[in-house]
Each structure stands twice: as C-alpha cells, then as structure tokens.
Amino acid sequence: xxxxxxxxxxxxxxxxxxxxxxxxxxxxxxxxxxxxxxxxxxxxxxxxxxxxxxxxxxxxxxxxxxxxxxxxxxxxxxxxxxxxxxxxxxxxxxxxxxxxxxxxxxxxxxxxxx
Amino acid sequence: xxxxxxxxxxxxxxxxxxxxxxxxxxxxxxxxxxxxxxxxxxxxxxxxxxxxxxxxxxxxxxxxxxxxxxxxxxxxxxxxxxxxxxxxxxxxxxxxxxxxxxxxxxxxxxxxxxxxxxxxxxxxxxxxxxxxxxxxxxxxxxxxxxxxxxxxxxxxxxxxxxxxxxxxxxxxxxxxxxxxxxxxxxxxxxxxxxxxxxxxxxxxxxxxxxxxxxxxxxxxxxxxxxxxxxxxxxxxxxxxxxxxxxxxx
Numbered sequence: 016x017x018x019x020x021x022x023x024x025x026x027x028x029x030x031x032x033x034x035x036x037x038x039x040x041x042x043x044x045x046x047x048x049x050x051x052x053x054x055x056x057x058x059x060x061x062x063x064x065x066x067x068x069x070x071x072x073x074x075x076x077x078x079x080x081x082x083x084x085x086x087x088x089x090x091x092x093x094x095x096x097x098x099x100x101x102x103x104x105x106x107x108x109x110x111x112x113x114x115x116x117x118x119x120x121x122x123x124x125x126x127x128x129x
Numbered sequence: 130x131x132x133x134x135x136x137x138x139x140x141x142x143x144x145x146x147x148x149x150x151x152x153x154x155x156x157x158x159x160x161x162x163x164x165x166x167x168x169x170x171x172x173x174x175x176x177x178x179x180x181x182x183x184x185x186x187x188x189x190x191x192x193x194x195x196x197x198x199x200x201x202x203x204x205x206x207x208x209x210x211x212x213x214x215x216x217x218x219x220x221x222x223x224x225x226x227x228x229x230x231x232x233x234x235x236x237x238x239x240x241x242x243x244x245x246x247x248x249x250x251x252x253x254x255x256x257x258x259x260x261x262x263x264x265x266x267x268x269x270x271x272x273x274x275x276x277x278x279x280x281x282x283x284x285x286x287x288x289x290x291x292x293x294x295x296x297x298x299x300x301x302x303x304x305x306x307x308x309x310x311x312x313x314x315x316x317x318x319x320x321x322x323x324x325x326x327x328x329x330x331x332x333x334x335x336x337x338x339x340x341x342x343x344x345x346x347x348x349x350x351x352x353x354x355x356x357x358x359x360x361x362x363x364x365x366x367x368x369x370x371x372x373x374x375x376x377x378x
Contacts, residue, residue: 043169067206067209086172091168
C-alpha cells in the first residue's frame with residue numbers, strides 16, 4: 016500500500032497529536048513513534064512539523080508542558096513532556112466529529128460509482 | 130561539552146539553524162525550538178543507525194530527510210511570530226549589541242528616555258487635571274524629566290557596560306583590558322550617586338552633607354549589579370555566539 020505523506024495529513028496533524036496525548040503524556044519522538052505505530056508504518060510524517068503543531072496547540076491551551084525530562088542518552092537539553100488539557104480533550108472530540116463528517120461526505124462521493 | 134554531542138550539533142545544527150534563524154521570536158523561544166529539533170534529530174539518528182546497517186553519513190541524511198522541507202518548517206515556525214513574541218523581541222533589541230552601531234543604540238535610548246519622560250509627565254498632568262494635587266504642572270514636568278534622566282543615566286550605562294564586563298569576568302572572546310574594565314566600573318560607580326545627589330539637591334536645596342553620604346553609599350550599587358548580572362549574561366552570550374557562528378548561507 017502507498018504511504019500517506021505529510022501533504023495529505025495537512026490539517027489533521029493537530030488532531031492526531033491530541034489523540035496520541037489522550038492515551039498518555041509524551042514527548043515529541045514518542046508522539047511520532049505512536050503515530051507511526053497507529054498508522055501501521057504507512058504514515059510518512061514530516062517530523063519537524065510536529066513542533067510547530069505542538070506550539071500551536073500549546074498557544075491554544077490544548078496541551079501543556081507537564082514536565083522536563085533528561086533524554087535516556089543523558090545528552091543535550093531536557094525534553095518537554097506534553098500533556099493534553101481539558102480544552103484539548105474538547106478540541107479532540109470536535110476534531111473527531113469533523114473527521115467522521117469529512118469521511119462520510121467524501122465516502123459518499125468517492126466511494127460510490129458515478 | 131561532550132565531543133560526540135558537539136559533532137551532532139555541527140551536523141544537525143545547520144539544518145536547525147536554517148529552519149529557525151529567520152523566525153522573529155525572542156531568544157528563549159528560539160532556544161526551545163533549537164533544543165527540541167536537535168534532541169529529536171539526535172534520537173532519530175540513533176534509531177536509524179541502530180535499525181539498519183547503514184553508514185553514518187547515510188543515517189544523517191535519512192534523519193534530515195525525515196524532518197521535512199526546510200522552508201516549510203520555517204514558515205510553520207513563523208506562526209510563532211505573535212504580537213506578544215514580536216513585542217518581547219523589541220524589548221530584547223533594546224540591549225547593546227557590540228556588533229551593531231553604538232550611535233543607533235544611543236539615539237534609540239535617548240528617544241526612549243524622552244518618550245518615557247513625556248509619557249510619565251503626560252500621565253501625571255492628566256491626573257492633576259482630573260484632581261488637582263500638590264505636584265502641580267511644574268512638578269509633573271519635573272517628574273517626567275526625572276524619568277528621562279534616570280533612563281539615560283542608569284539604564285543606558287547598565288546596558289552599555291554589561292557586555293564588556295561580562296566578557297572580562299567570564300574570560301570570553303573580545304574581552305577588554307583590565308584597565309578599561311576598572312575605568313568602566315569606576316564610571317558606573319558615579320551613576321547612582323549623581324542621580325541621588327541631583328534628586329535631593331533639586332528637592333531640598335541647598336545640598337546637605339547627608340546627601341553626599343547617601344551618594345557615597347550608593348556608589349557600589351551599579352558595579353555590583355553589573356557583576357551579578359554578568360554570569361547569566363555570559364551564558365546567553367556563549368549560547369548566542371555558538372549559533373550565530375554557524376554559516377548557513
């Protein structure tokens with residue numbers, strides 16, 4: 016099956032990140048790993064874009080930095096562990112609803128023979 | 130610094146700096162972007178290198194590929210250029226940067242000083258107009274003028290002297306000679322007594338002996354503030370220079 020690249024994921028990244036964080040708080044690399052696992056390796060994310068997305072979510076009050084943690088390697092700056100907020104949970108529910116409507120609408124157009 | 134980490138910074142640093150340098154946000158915000166991207170790239174690199182039997186160069190190249198398009202990333206980070214971040218950045222730009230023109234720094238601060246003076250005087254005049262008080266019109270103008278004088282005589286010397294004193298105390302590149310630093314500290318020690326004496330002289334003419342004593346007691350204040358501020362300032366200088374020295378063009 017063809018991989019789903021970053022362009023096709025545009026506009027959905029924030030909801031996907033919130034969905035990951037709903038499971039448990041996490042840092043950037045782990046969020047990518049979870050998305051990759053959930054997408055059975057078919058998602059080809061532009062990993063750099065994760066951080067602007069996290070900053071947008073943070074500015075909107077949907078996620079917060081729960082704590083700082085030293086990476087296992089013990090090198091470099093401490094990494095930030097992000098946590099979903101109540102507002103983020105509401106945003107996620109809204110995102111899921113929009114996604115369902117989107118799939119339903121497009122499914123009825125693309126899925127059905129003309 | 131760990132030599133291995135230094136190598137990583139050189140290899141991934143260019144990518145990160147190309148993505149971040151053009152983004153107009155305060156230094157702390159930019160530091161966070163750099164730290165998170167560098168950490169991410171390092172962890173991806175370790176993962177790529179462990180999973181496949183590929184060369185180090187190939188692993189670096191794959192790590193960079195996984196981060197996505199540079200220009201797109203810069204544009205995404207530009208969403209951080211909010212009004213708050215831009216205003217904070219303006220405040221950061223009020224500092225003295227030895228790489229930039231001293232004339233512009235002085236002009237800028239004289240304008241700010243007088244602007245502040247006008248603002249304060251205007252505000253007090255407005256209060257006097259709304260509810261007359263003993264300060265009166267002349268007193269309001271005097272307080273406004275005093276605000277300008279304090280800015281020009283205290284804030285400007287502090288900002289000007291912080292960089293050379295920090296470089297000398299922390300033995301950083303471009304540090305001035307000992308004689309120059311001593312003369313700077315001596316000049317700094319005159320700032321607060323001059324302001325204190327000027328204020329007291331204006332309010333309670335003629336000048337009394339205790340005002341001179343007060344001035345002498347205040348003399349070490351600015352040199353001490355400068356010495357205390359030199360440690361955090363040094364960390365910032367080292368950090369900024371490390372990234373600024375990366376040639377990204």
